[in-house]
Amino acid sequence: MDYIKANTAPRREDRLGTCIEFGGTVGGIAEPFCQGCLKNRRRSFSQGTICQLLPAVAILTSLQDTVVIVHGAIGCGGAAHALGANVRLGQWRGGDKNPRGALWLSTNLNERDVTSGGEEKLRQAIVEADKRYRPEAIVFLSTCVPGIIGDDIDGVARDLKDKVSAALLPVHCEGFKSKVMATAYDAIFHSFLRNLIDGSDETEFPVFDPEAAQASEAIRRKRLVNLLNVSSMTGPDQKELIRLLGKLGLEVNMLPCDAHPEAFRLAPLASLSVGVCPTHDDYFMSYLEKRYAVPYVGSHMPIGIENTGNWLRGVAAKVGQEAAAERIIAQEEAELGRALEPLRPKLKGKTCVLSAGEIRTLSTARLVQELGLEVLAVRPYHYDPFGQPEVERLSDVNPGIRLNVATAQPFEAVNILNRVEPDLYIGHNSDNVWAAKCGTAVLPIYGSNAIYSGYAGVFDVARRIHRHLENNSFNERLVKNVRQPYRESWYAEDPYKYIIGAELTA
Amino acid sequence: MTNRFIERPRGFCALGGAVLTASALPGVVPIMHAAMGCGGSIYWNQYGSTGYLGAGYCGGLSVPSSNIQESDIVFGGLDRLDEQVRSTLEIVEADLYVILTGCTPDIIGDDIESVVRKYSSGGQSVIGAETGGFRGDGYAGYDILLSALANSYVKPAKAKTPNKINLFGVVPGQDAFWRGNLLKLRSLLERLGLEVNSFFTERDSLTGLLGSGEACLNVLVSDFFGLRTAEAYERRHGIPYLTNPLPIGPSATEDFLRRVGEALAIPRRTLENLISDERRGYFRYVERIADAYNDLDWQRYAIIVGDANYAPALTKFVADDLGWLPRLTVVTTSLEGKDEEKIDRVLGNLSCGCKVKVVYETDPSEVAGHFWRIAPRRSDSLHQLSFAPAFVIGSHLERPLATDLGAEHLTVTCPVGNRVVLNRGYAGFEGSLSLIEDLLSVIAFQR
Numbered sequence: 001m002d003y004i005k006a007n008t009a010p011r012r013e014d015r016l017g018t019c020i021e022f023g024g025t026v027g028g029i030a031e032p033f034c035q036g037c038l039k040n041r042r043r044s045f046s047q048g049t050i051c052q053l054l055p056a057v058a059i060l061t062s063l064q065d066t067v068v069i070v071h072g073a074i075g076c077g078g079a080a081h082a083l084g085a086n087v088r089l090g091q092w093r094g095g096d097k098n099p100r101g102a103l104w105l106s107t108n109l110n111e112r113d114v115t116s117g118g119e120e121k122l123r124q125a126i127v128e129a130d131k132r133y134r135p136e137a138i139v140f141l142s143t144c145v146p147g148i149i150g151d152d153i154d155g156v157a158r159d160l161k162d163k164v165s166a167a168l169l170p171v172h173c174e175g176f177k178s179k180v181m182a183t184a185y186d187a188i189f190h191s192f193l194r195n196l197i198d199g200s201d202e203t204e205f206p207v208f209d210p211e212a213a214q215a216s217e218a219i220r221r222k223r224l225v226n227l228l229n230v231s232s233m234t235g236p237d238q239k240e241l242i243r244l245l246g247k248l249g250l251e252v253n254m255l256p257c258d259a260h261p262e263a264f265r266l267a268p269l270a271s272l273s274v275g276v277c278p279t280h281d282d283y284f285m286s287y288l289e290k291r292y293a294v295p296y297v298g299s300h301m302p303i304g305i306e307n308t309g310n311w312l313r314g315v316a317a318k319v320g321q322e323a324a325a326e327r328i329i330a331q332e333e334a335e336l337g338r339a340l341e342p343l344r345p346k347l348k349g350k351t352c353v354l355s356a357g358e359i360r361t362l363s364t365a366r367l368v369q370e371l372g373l374e375v376l377a378v379r380p381y382h383y384d385p386f387g388q389p390e391v392e393r394l395s396d397v398n399p400g401i402r403l404n405v406a407t408a409q410p411f412e413a414v415n416i417l418n419r420v421e422p423d424l425y426i427g428h429n430s431d432n433v434w435a436a437k438c439g440t441a442v443l444p445i446y447g448s449n450a451i452y453s454g455y456a457g458v459f460d461v462a463r464r465i466h467r468h469l470e471n472n473s474f475n476e477r478l479v480k481n482v483r484q485p486y487r488e489s490w491y492a493e494d495p496y497k498y499i500i501g502a503e504l505t506a
Numbered sequence: 507m508t509n510r511f512i513e514r515p516r517g518f519c520a521l522g523g524a525v526l527t528a529s530a531l532p533g534v535v536p537i538m539h540a541a542m543g544c545g546g547s548i549y550w551n552q553y554g555s556t557g558y559l560g561a562g563y564c565g566g567l568s569v570p571s572s573n574i575q576e577s578d579i580v581f582g583g584l585d586r587l588d589e590q591v592r593s594t595l596e597i598v599e600a601d602l603y604v605i606l607t608g609c610t611p612d613i614i615g616d617d618i619e620s621v622v623r624k625y626s627s628g629g630q631s632v633i634g635a636e637t638g639g640f641r642g643d644g645y646a647g648y649d650i651l652l653s654a655l656a657n658s659y660v661k662p663a664k665a666k667t668p669n670k671i672n673l674f675g676v677v678p679g680q681d682a683f684w685r686g687n688l689l690k691l692r693s694l695l696e697r698l699g700l701e702v703n704s705f706f707t708e709r710d711s712l713t714g715l716l717g718s719g720e721a722c723l724n725v726l727v728s729d730f731f732g733l734r735t736a737e738a739y740e741r742r743h744g745i746p747y748l749t750n751p752l753p754i755g756p757s758a759t760e761d762f763l764r765r766v767g768e769a770l771a772i773p774r775r776t777l778e779n780l781i782s783d784e785r786r787g788y789f790r791y792v793e794r795i796a797d798a799y800n801d802l803d804w805q806r807y808a809i810i811v812g813d814a815n816y817a818p819a820l821t822k823f824v825a826d827d828l829g830w831l832p833r834l835t836v837v838t839t840s841l842e843g844k845d846e847e848k849i850d851r852v853l854g855n856l857s858c859g860c861k862v863k864v865v866y867e868t869d870p871s872e873v874a875g876h877f878w879r880i881a882p883r884r885s886d887s888l889h890q891l892s893f894a895p896a897f898v899i900g901s902h903l904e905r906p907l908a909t910d911l912g913a914e915h916l917t918v919t920c921p922v923g924n925r926v927v928l929n930r931g932y933a934g935f936e937g938s939l940s941l942i943e944d945l946l947s948v949i950a951f952q953r
Contacts, residue, residue, distance in 0.1 A: 045594065046572070047545065047568055048538050048543075048545015048548070048569045049545055050542075050546040051541060052543070054547065073609050074518075075515075075520075075522045076547060078547050078548065079554075081553075081923060082551065099906070101906075103514075105514070108508070108512045109640050114609075114613055114640050124510055124511065125510070144541050144610050145640060148610065148614070149613070176541045176542075176610055179575060181543075409567075411568070430546075430566055431567070433566065434568065482563075485535060485568060485598050485600070486599065487596075487599050490597045493597075498593060
């Protein structure tokens with residue numbers, strides 16, 4: 001809880017010992033990680049990748065009635081052009097028939113601002129955004145340039161607090177500060193907890209009829225749970241999770257993605273927080289528990305059969321619905337089993353490599369094992385204590401599965417793919433093309449308005465894998481006609497040649 | 507020039523523009539000396555704004571990058587850069603490596619030239635350019651990189667080759683149709699008997715760039731983009747340059763060809779023969795769309811939103827060649843006053859005689875306001891002058907505006923997120939036929 005007193009959230013490297021450089025097997029990471037041997041590593045060859053700004057832009061531009069100001073040079077928020085497509089989709093789902101997409105500004109810092117400071121430009125942008133768009137909240141993100149020149153974005157927020165009508169939320173996500181992009185989740189929740197949740201009070205959700213309404217509101221809040229979604233979740237994913245929670249009789253307050261700022265203010269009044277990704281939400285949920293006595297559950301990502309079941313059981317145990325959960329799980333699993341039967345023989349024994357965010361990669365690996373595929377390698381973007389139970393479960397099936405912790409770094413991926421030659425690659429946006437150029441069939445690991453979560457997700461992933469394996473001629477022809485940028489000699493080298501382990505200083 | 511915030515900037519920072527430009531050159535691999543997220547920000551931006559232009563040979567998240575951290579910023583990032591260049595040369599294959607800096611090393615003042623010297627004196631082709639994002643937009647990045655190449659990579663030529671020209675002014679990525687536009691203009695100029703360096707197409711190679719000092723003229727199909735490059739060539743290689751608005755459609759392209767012809771003293775007959783031949787080809791197609799154009803009343807009022815290349819070029823084409831009525835042209839590039847006058851001059855002299863309101867505005871959500879200031883006023887009559895039927899040509903950010911106005915819409919200008927672009931181009935005579943296809947298909951699609 002003490003973290004919240006500081007202006008910025010701690011780096012994940014410091015809070016959790018998170019690392020992004022490892023090459024070995026799922027059976028071989030626990031020991032060096034626990035002994036701290038993976039700290040202080042780095043790569044002597046690296047490729048441009050994702051910093052904490054990108055997930056921050058992805059999550060924050062999806063908020064309703066909110067303007068995002070990227071305080072930095074003109075390129076820093078550019079990812080929103082791609083992410084805006086999802087935002088548009090979310091607005092469309094919410095009933096807007098002419099959706100505008102993500103609304104964001106760049107403070108457009110130039111050479112003069114680098115010398116004389118950017119605070120004035122940020123102040124102007126906030127005041128003008130408040131006037132022009134009348135949003136409920138204005139979130140402003142500090143990037144590398146203000147981080148180096150020393151702009152005080154918290155000071156700007158304090159100065160303008162009473163001069164604008166929107167809630168002001170400064171978020172620190174300077175790319176050079178942390179090498180773990182997941183630090184973004186903490187950075188966002190940190191600001192929302194400090195500036196939106198703490199200090200808001202129950203009277204913002206007034207109950208007008210003293211007796212009947214209060215009674216029904218009390219009942220509603222008892223059934224109300226915070227569902228912590230992630231930006232890689234699609235509309236159909238969210239619908240599936242709401243469906244499953246609904247079967248336990250629960251009502252959902254979903255946040256942070258696609259949420260209205262009100263959802264954050266309501267969060268401390270809910271009876272439970274439910275996470276869907278252990279490495280995403282612990283910062284937020286643990287604070288709500290300590291400060292507002294809202295318990296939480298969320299040690300499983302509801303992707304895969306076993307994971308979805310365990311996720312539901314976890315929720316049910318907190319709300320005294322264990323028996324109901326078992327009934328639901330048995331029923332869902334039976335139904336899913338019948339649907340999967342004709343697909344199973346076609347998937348059996350196919351080999352697979354996966355790459356994306358930590359928990360996403362490891363849970364999806366379990367899912368494909370459940371479908372009868374063989375997992376040859378997993379490439380989580382980072383590794384921290386939350387990944388450990390997931391890795392152990394993969395290790396129970398085969399401790400020799402290759403494990404490469406890397407935030408993208410396609411040069412390592414291509415080297416590994418060249419060795420293990422899988423039938424299928426399941427990867428993150430922007431990773432996939434390098435596997436495609438190896439001729440591998442590809443299923444994106446999230447997005448495309450498809451479903452991956454819950455029981456419906458298991459079936460759909462199976463169906464789509466089968467589709468990609470049925471005709472891979474696009475990628476098979478690609479590999480024959482284009483080439484990777486690496487010298488031939490690279491394929492004979494150890495894929496982890498450029499990871500420099502500074503074990504002695506650990 | 508805008509010195510305030512910009513809403514949803516349409517394109518890249520200087521580093522992004524330079525990375526896309528370097529990646530578009532055959533055999534060139536960029537090495538970023540930048541924070542770890544620059545690669546991702548550029549690539550996701552590229553994903554959403556360039557007609558799904560992918561990473562290519564070594565772009566996207568494959569671009570080698572020093573990914574400097576806080577300690578490098580405190581102690582200087584050159585050791586890390588040195589290490590990154592060495593390891594890149596070890597495993598990545600390229601004919602030329604270009605070190606491009608992001609904001610962080612530019613602010614702390616890393617002297618990348620020392621690293622460039624070390625490796626180029628070792629016989630490697632390595633050059634560098636300072637492209638920190640705060641130095642400007644993607645157009646500036648294109649210009650900083652190309653002028654660096656003109657200064658440090660292009661071979662000084664003993665003699666100029668008559669009829670050899672370099673073509674600049676189309677910025678990869680900022681123009682989603684860059685390849686098609688360059689190819690169309692290149693083929694056209696070749697028909698004048700010229701040897702053309704277009705640098706970025708499948709018909710170009712790095713040798714062309716290396717030998718570009720032999721050209722006798724640099725042709726910029728832009729009054730704004732590539733000027734620094736043209737000046738570098740002029741200073742360093744003694745090559746004069748000519749700037750001309752991006753030519754789309756027969757009217758603009760005829761003017762363009764005559765100006766190039768005049769600058770190179772191409773015989774008048776050769777020039778006029780080509781023009782009449784191209785015009786004949788154009789009208790062979792236009793003749794056969796004339797039925798529908800006239801039967802179905804495919805004339806439109808138009809709003810045009812685009813950068814300083816596209817906004818005047820599209821406006822002139824739809825007015826002078828397509829017979830439409832552009833009423834509002836929004837130039838989204840942030841320009842100096844004297845540059846605004848250049849555009850005002852082009853659009854103040856449309857040969858069809860139409861008058862169009864030209865505004866300079868970066869912010870997508872402000873476009874509607876500019877329109878309502880010139881929109882036909884409601885009167886108390888039963889019979890209203892209305893802005894219909896109407897068409898909005900702009901980026902995908904203008905789609906909600908078109909929907910609000912009940913207008914048709916085509917995305918042409920950056921960001922292009924709702925179209926896929928491969929070899930399509932709108933420049934020249936032939937390109938404008940594709941533009942007619944695309945515009946009128948939007949209308950025909952509703953039938």
